[in-house]
Each structure stands twice: as C-alpha cells, then as structure tokens.
Amino acid sequence: MALRVKYALPVHRFLYGCAGFIVNFVVPIYIYTATNNLTLALAFFLAKYCASAVVAPAIRSWTRCKPLLLMLMHTLLFFAASLTLVFISFSYPTVLLIALLFALSEIFYNTSLNIIFAVTVPNSLATVIQMPFASGLLLAGIAELGIKLPIVPAFVVAAACLFLSLLPLIFIKNDIAILNTKVLSEEIKKPYRDVKRDFFHLSLGLFSGVAFEILPFYLVVNQGLFTLALPMLVIFRALQLIFIKVGDIFHKKGWYNIAMAVCPPTLAALLILTAIFKEQKAAYYLYAAVVAVFPLNFIPNSPLITL
Amino acid sequence: MIKRKKQVHYNQTRREFFLALAKIVAPLAFVLFGSLDVIIYIGAGAAVAMFLFSFNFRSQQKVATYPANNQ
Numbered sequence: 001m002a003l004r005v006k007y008a009l010p011v012h013r014f015l016y017g018c019a020g021f022i023v024n025f026v027v028p029i030y031i032y033t034a035t036n037n038l039t040l041a042l043a044f045f046l047a048k049y050c051a052s053a054v055v056a057p058a059i060r061s062w063t064r065c066k067p068l069l070l071m072l073m074h075t076l077l078f079f080a081a082s083l084t085l086v087f088i089s090f091s092y093p094t095v096l097l098i099a100l101l102f103a104l105s106e107i108f109y110n111t112s113l114n115i116i117f118a119v120t121v122p123n124s125l126a127t128v129i130q131m132p133f134a135s136g137l138l139l140a141g142i143a144e145l146g147i148k149l150p151i152v153p154a155f156v157v158a159a160a161c162l163f164l165s166l167l168p169l170i171f172i173k174n175d176i177a178i179l180n181t182k183v184l185s186e187e188i189k190k191p192y193r194d195v196k197r198d199f200f201h202l203s204l205g206l207f208s209g210v211a212f213e214i215l216p217f218y219l220v221v222n223q224g225l226f227t228l229a230l231p232m233l234v235i236f237r238a239l240q241l242i243f244i245k246v247g248d249i250f251h252k253k254g255w256y257n258i259a260m261a262v263c264p265p266t267l268a269a270l271l272i273l274t275a276i277f278k279e280q281k282a283a284y285y286l287y288a289a290v291v292a293v294f295p296l297n298f299i300p301n302s303p304l305i306t307l
Numbered sequence: 308m309i310k311r312k313k314q315v316h317y318n319q320t321r322r323e324f325f326l327a328l329a330k331i332v333a334p335l336a337f338v339l340f341g342s343l344d345v346i347i348y349i350g351a352g353a354a355v356a357m358f359l360f361s362f363n364f365r366s367q368q369k370v371a372t373y374p375a376n377n378q
Contacts (some may be wrong), residue, residue, distance in 0.1 A: 205329030210350025
C-alpha cells in the first residue's frame with residue numbers, strides 16, 4: 001500500500017497542477033485580455049470566492065460520500081466551465097456563471113482532497129503542496145519558450161491532465177478507508193471553535209488568494225504581457241528545493257515557532273517588494289520566491305503518519 | 308471512530324469556509340479603492356496576521372500555537 005500511495009499521490013498532484021494552473025492563472029488573464037476590462041476580471045475572482053464560501057458549508061453532508069465520485073463531479077464541472085469560457089461572449093452574467101462553475105469544481109476537489117489524501121503525506125508535505133505551482137510554472141515556462149498554446153488547445157490540455165490525474169487515484173481507491181483511519185487518529189479530537197484559529201485561517205485564505213491567484217494577474221496587468229523567464233524558473237526550482245529541505249529540518253527539530261516567525265514576515269516583505277517593483281522583471285522573481293517560501297507555513301505540529 | 312470522523316469533517320468544512328470567505332476581501336478592496344496595488348498590500352498584511360495568529364507568544368517552547376498542519 002505504501003508504495004502505491006507514495007507514487008500515486010504525487011503523480012496525481014503533478015498532473016492536476018497542470019490543469020489547476022490554467023484555471024487559477026490563465027482564466028482571469030484570459031477574461032482581461034479578451035475584454036480589456038479590469039473590473040470584469042476582478043468580478044470573476046469575487047464571484048468565485050463568494051460561491052466557494054457558500055458552497056463549502058452547503059456540501060458538508062456530502063463529505064461522507066465516495067470521494068472519487070466528488071472528484072468525478074469536479075472534473076465534469078471543470079469541463080463545463082471550460083467549454084462555457086471558450087464558446088461564450090463575456091458579460092457580467094456569463095462571467096458570474098463561469099466563476100460559479102469553477103468554484104463548484106474547486107470545492108468538490110478540495111472536499112475530496114481532504115478525504116482521499118487524508119490531508120497529510122509522509123515526509124513530503126511541502127513537496128505535495130508545491131506540486132501544482134511547480135507544474136504550473138513549468139507549463140508557463142514551456143509557453144514562454146515558444147510552444148504558445150491558443151486558449152482552446154490550452155483547455156484541452158488542461159482537461160486531458162485532469163482526466164489523467166484521476167488514473168493514479170484508482171490505485172489507492174481501496175486504501176482510502178485505511179488512510180482515513182490513520183489520519184483521524186492524528187487529527188483534532190473534537191470540533192474546534194477557536195477564534196484565534198479561525199482568524200489564522202481567514203488570514204491564510206486572504207494571503208493565498210492574493211499571492212497565488214491575484215498576484216500573477218497583477219503582474220500581467222502591470223507589465224502588459226504574459227512573460228515568465230526561464231531564469232526565474234531555475235531560481236524557483238532552486239528555492240523550492242532549499243525551502244523543502246529547510247522545512248524538513250524544522251519539522252525534525254520541532255522548530256515550528258521559528259518557522260512561523262520566519263515564513264509569514266518573509267512573505268509579507270516579498271509581496272511589498274513585488275508591489276514596488278511591479279513594472280520590472282524582478283517582480284516575477286519575487287513572485288517565484290513567495291511560491292517557494294510558502295511551504296514553510298505548513299510544517300505539521302503532529303507526528304507525521306507512516307504509511 | 309465514526310463520531311470522530313464527523314468531527315474532523317466539521318473542522319475541515321469550517322476551515323474551508325473561512326479560507327474561502329477571506330478571499331472575498333481582495334476583489335472587494337479593488338471595488339472600494341479601484342487599485343490593484345491595495346490588494347497586494349492587503350495580502351502582505353494578511354501574511355503578518357498569519358504570524359500573529361500562529362506564533363506562540365506566551366510560551367518559550369518551540370512549538371507554534373496553530374501551525375497550519377491541517378491544510
């Protein structure tokens with residue numbers, strides 16, 4: 001089981017990352033470039049976030065359904081949203097519809113993710129979290145190097161990646177119950193109603209939305225073109241490896257407080273610098289650094305589960 | 308075990324709700340201020356808030372109060 005899970009999850013996350021990148025990164029940029037309307041693109045973000053906030057509690061009782069079914073629904077909704085995006089003319093109602101479909105798709109994925117992956121993955125948490133960003137930036141790098149996909153083939157590629165990403169999950173289908181049992185023994189023992197914890201998640205949600213969805217859009221708007229240089233990718237990969245190793249050391253030594261003291265202030269400083277240098281190439285490097293440092297925020301406080 | 312599973316799902320749902328709810332602030336800030344720069348600075352503020360709500364100020368122990376291990 002351990003061997004299958006070990007390879008199935010990262011493979012799934014990598015493939016899913018290629019598709020997820022296109023949704024979170026390209027869709028608002030596509031809306032903006034097609035309409036030259038900044039407000040319309042921001043309306044997409046707003047509608048998507050509102051729908052996610054409403055849908056997440058609404059499907060609470062569904063979380064005990066078969067997670068693979070949720071994953072399938074996620075894929076179908078992604079298809080529906082992509083087709084709507086490609087074949088429809090943009091206006092506020094249509095953008096809201098697209099945002100709703102993408103939000104539903106995303107929340108179904110997150111819900112099933114919590115169950116299928118049992119949240120934690122041994123000794124590679126940071127790697128798994130970064131996988132979508134890694135593959136996404138890789139895709140952007142390929143595009144920058146000349147294989148620039150028009151929007152329709154791009155979504156075909158994204159959809160293909162989504163379907164392919166489901167295949168590795170078949171190998172762990174029978175292990176889900178065992179994974180759940182293991183993770184539940186480590187999870188919080190009772191429902192929490194802690195204001196401080198809620199505020200932490202509010203901060204985390206706001207930061208991750210700005211850093212990983214709006215910031216790329218921000219850079220494109222300010223620089224007028226969609227460029228991600230190859231040197232940035234090299235630096236990003238190097239930083240990623242370093243910070244994954246740093247996170248691993250911090251976890252082994254139990255330096256969680258230090259990680260928290262280092263990571264969020266660094267992220268804040270990087271975001272401010274990105275805003276200052278928004279019209280320069282350096283902004284992309286700073287964005288890459290934000291992505292690379294982020295896993296330090298997820299050093300677990302409980303013993304990792306051995307699968 | 309079944310009872311505990313429900314509790315964990317409750318925690319997950321609560322977390323997902325707050326994560327999604329907070330994101331609404333960013334595009335709303337654009338509506339209010341008409342500037343993308345404001346959004347980035349709000350993101351920087353959110354990072355500082357993450358520190359304030361996760362760092363364990365009271366104890367000299369190395370363990371943070373609320374690391375986001377259950378993302």
